[in-house]
Each structure stands twice: as structure tokens, then as C-alpha cells.
Amino acid sequence: MRFRKIDPTLIVAAVSGVLLAAAFPRPDYFFLAWVALVPLLLVMRRRPFATGFTAGIVFFATVLYWLNFVMITYGRLQPLFAFLAYLFLVVYLAVYFGMASWASCRLEAVFKLPYLITLPPLWVALEYLRGVLLTGFPWAIIGYSQQNFSPAIQSCDVTGVYGVSLMLIIVNCAVAGVIAAPKRRSAWLGVVITVCISISHFGYGVWRQSQPLEQRAEQLRVSLIQGNIDQMQKWDPDNRQASVDRYQHLSLLAREADPQLVIWPEAATPFFLQDQSNLAEHVRKLPQKLNAYLLVGSPAYEKLSPDTYQYFNSAYLFSPSGVELGRSDKQHLVPFGEYVPLGKFLGFIDKLVVGVGDFSSGQVRPLPLGEHSLGVLICYEAIFPQLARNYIRKGSDLLVNLTNDAWFGRSSAPYQLLAMTRFRAIENRIWIARAANTGVSALISPAGKVVLSGPIFEKVQLTGNVGLGAEETVYTRFGDLFAFVCMTISGVFLVALVLAGKYK
Structure with missing residues (x-):
């Protein structure tokens, strides 16, 4: 039997996937992202789609490896079916890489346009589309790799994370251009242009860092309660009392730090807080003991008819006197986690979440905190820039992210999610308080x-000060305008390709 040799071109492309994945948490070698795509760029004209697709397969397979753990441990899927579901998602996401490389190569072949001009807007356009199509999955947009390189990400208050992605692609293209043709003047012209753009980009970042970004006229003392409740025990009715006792104990310990707001994570109460139960009553009385506001993650329901209910993944806010001030419901639900898309047709598919049933989407509903408002992002919602922006535009003075990252185990996923959450603060120049069950x-x-920040998988309470109020940024005002510009440019490129093929 003859075995077909692996194409060396695809091996080189795979190297780009590995380098790019290493730029993300963990190991978080963020500097690699500035050259990670160079191997791909040097070979992709040989196999335009296949090389980009291969790099994408390796990248997403590496970054999202933890999905197998989630589906097997909590989704109760057989390892084979879990792997097939994981592979399907990886292949889907890799198609976006393949489309970017193919389109850029075609534009070079037909119009002699260098990658430096075509690939950056194409890449950003496809990243944006990945975040909105089929409910959206904007996980691991390459700009997020720069979470710890502060001067590179301050421009997010203008362009969002997509501006950082554009810079990364520009630098990769310039480096690849010089390596491929070191004697070509156009390659060195590209380097000069890239240097000028980089000076502008990083100059803005350094200038913004010199501003008093963290200062606010009003401060709020906040305690984050990390209960570290085991996910396998969380929804067991026999453990409800123990869960509440742990959160109450940690909250009373935090009282010594004199907090004004105490925050419990997503679904901290594994029961309906709105019901008149003894456990719910204990939670409602706690704010009086703390003399502080209490924000609690809890499932909720609304009765539509005698036999019909709507369920929500929610957060309740209580005043220091124990009065319920409002409820905020999660808007962007996790497909196959909190609901089954096309449930009438796919009813045979179980959700991955062990809980109450299919959840319904809520609306933007800031919670009143005295003269201020809280915008609550629940778990996965923190990766969607438009949701955070919507809360700011509705008057929120502090963003709160309630999450239960126990699903991810001791993987890199909790750190990836934290990295993406940091960008929501920059985009809207607002403080974010993040309470996670396990960190x-x-x-x-x-x-x-x-x-x-606190350690992962430990019960702990953290107390510190945050500022209240958001700075009106270009991003807050205009949203993803930068991404739309890149989509428009990409659209012009694609129309030109179609017309060139038609009249060739």
C-alpha cells in the first residue's frame, strides 16, 4: 500500500497555526502573533485555500482543545461524538482562515495587489462575520492575543479589537514581503508604510496610557465572592444549603473590608431565588447583615400560562435593606448549552448544561444602584463587544461579569475568557467587576x-475599589464602524474579482 506524502506546503502553514495559538493564554507568548502568520504568507500562493484552512485547523484545534473536556464531562457525550462535534466546529472556524488566504491570493494573481493591501481588511471582515453569523462565535479573534501588551490594545476605544487584528496582519505581511523578496523596492516600501502605521498605533497607545484612565469622581468598594462550588455537585438538591452557607460565610468575611456592593457569580443560587423558600429568604436577608448591595446570579422564570414557563439565566440586585431592585437576564445564550437551536426539530439533542431547561433571551436592562446603574454581562456575553456597548449606551456606570468557569476545568479557557473581557473595559473606558465561581x-x-485577581479553584473573597462612570469613546458612540469599513473594502475586492472573471 502506498501512502501519499504530506504536502510540505501544508506543514509550513501548520507552523503558523501553532505559533499563533502559542500567543494566546496559555502559554500567552503574545509577541509571537506579530510574526506567526509569516510561514503561511510565504507559501499560501501555492495552495491559496488549503494553506489558510490548515493554519486555521491547527490554530483552533489547539486554542479550543478544552471543548472536549466540557462535552465529555458535563455534556455526557461519548468521547467519539464529543471529538466529532469539536472537529466540526474547528473545521467551520478554519474556513474563515481559508477564505482570507484564498481571496488575498486571487487578488494578487488578478490585479497584482500585494497581501499588505488586501489581507488586513479581508481578515478583519471575516473575523467580524465569524462573530455574528450563526449566533456568532468571536472566540480567539487574533487581536485578543495582545491582552498583556498594553500599548498595542489602547486603540480599542476607537476601533474595537479589530484594529489590533489589523495591525497584526499588517506587520506579518510586511515581514513576509521582505523575506520573500528582499531586493524588491515595493517590499521595503511596505515596511516603511508599516512602520509609519505602527508609530501612529503605538503612539496613540502610549498617549492613552499617560492619561488618568482609572480615575473617577466617585468610587465604589466591591467584594467579589468566589465560592468554588464543584460543577458536578452544583445542581444536586442535597447541596443547596451547603452552597448558600459557603457564599454567606465568604460574604460575611468580606464585611470586614466594608464593601458597598457584594457580588456572587453566575447561578450562585442553584434554585429559584424568586420563590418563597427558606434558602431564598436567607439570601434576601443577607444584605441587611452586610449593610451593602448584593448582586446574585440565579435562574429565574416567568409564567406565561398555567402550563407554560419561560426560564432565564439572571442576576438579582438587592438593596442594603434587602429590597429587590431589579433583575437582569442573559441575552446571548450559548447554543446547545443553554438552549437547543431549532428545538422543535432538534429536540433529540440534549443541552450541555445541567440545569432547569431551555433558557430564553433577556433584554438590556441596567440595574439601579443609587444614582448609578450596573450593566450585567453573564458568562459568555463578555466576548460580544456590542452587548457591553449597549449597556454603556443605556447609562451603565459599571460593568459586572458574572460567570461560572467551572465548566472549563483546569484548562486555558478561563484565562482566555478573562483576556477577552479586558477588551470590553478598554472599548468603553469603564471599570469591570468579574465574579467567577471557580475563578x-x-x-x-x-x-x-x-x-x-484571585487564584483559580479556590474559595476566596476579593475586595477593592472601582470607579463609577464610563468615558464616551469613539467605539461607544459608533460601535464596529472600523469593522464595517473593512467589510466594505473587502466587498469591493470581491466584486472586482467577480467582474474580472466575468469579463476575462
């Missing part, structure tokens, strides 16, 4: 800096 709980400044 990473953190306070994030408007510069995207994690000023306070």
Missing part, C-alpha cells in the same frame, strides 16, 4: 489592566 475573579480598570 478567575478580577477587577479590571478602564485601561484593561487587571488590578486585582
